Amino acid sequence: VSLQNAKPGDVVLMQRDGQSHVVLFAGFDNGRPTFIGSNNVNADGSQRVSWGGASGNYEIITPSR
Numbered sequence: 001v002s003l004q005n006a007k008p009g010d011v012v013l014m015q016r017d018g019q020s021h022v023v024l025f026a027g028f029d030n031g032r033p034t035f036i037g038s039n040n041v042n043a044d045g046s047q048r049v050s051w052g053g054a055s056g057n058y059e060i061i062t063p064s065r
Contacts, residue, residue, distance in 0.1 A: 001062045003033055010063075016056025025060060026051060 001010070010025040012035055023037030035054060038047040 001060050003060065005062070006033070006060045007062060011061045012054075012058050013061065014054065014056050014058040 006025045008025060008027045012023045012025050014021045014023060014035075021037065023035040026034040026036045028034065032053060034051055036049065036051050038049050040046070041048050041050070
């Protein structure tokens with residue numbers, strides 16, 4: 001679906017630098033789209049859930065409603 005038709009909880013497929021990443025659409029914050037997902041950012045390489053904007057190309061997938 002388009003970003004304008006995205007609903008919180010929709011699955012987002014992001015691609016950047018040849019890598020794919022799956023996150024969820026969290027909604028809009030002051031008109032900016034925000035996403036929630038996890039990244040390997042801890043010192044031991046484990047993941048942490050974080051909020052943020054999109055980077056790279058992305059496609060939003062929504063279930064039938």
